Amino acid sequence: MLELQGSLETRHPVPLSGRFEIPVLIIGHHILYGKVVDLEKPFAVLVKKTQNVADSGEDNSDHKQEVHYNVTAIIKKKLLFKNRPKPIIANVPKKL
DSSP, rough: OOOOOOOOOSSSSOTTTTTOOOOEETTTTEEEEOEEHHHHHHHHEEEEEEEEEEEOSSSSOEEEEEEEEEEEEEEEEEEEHHHHHOOOOOOOOOOO
């Protein structure tokens, strides 16, 4: 598994939802073509929330933490780049 840090941008300022036909990944001077694949099992993106709760006992100094998880997204598809990268060659100098 490879996780990339950064942002996903397009050349034109349009929403990305439902617009992937052939994903293209450019890293340095290399280009990779991929495809959109359904995941076998979806992933849930969770955000952990903790909250201090006072204990109902005699001593008011006892506090417990209550933990909740909020589902922020369900991931059902992935972008698969399984072919070898191809070099991007631009401005090749001509030999005289």
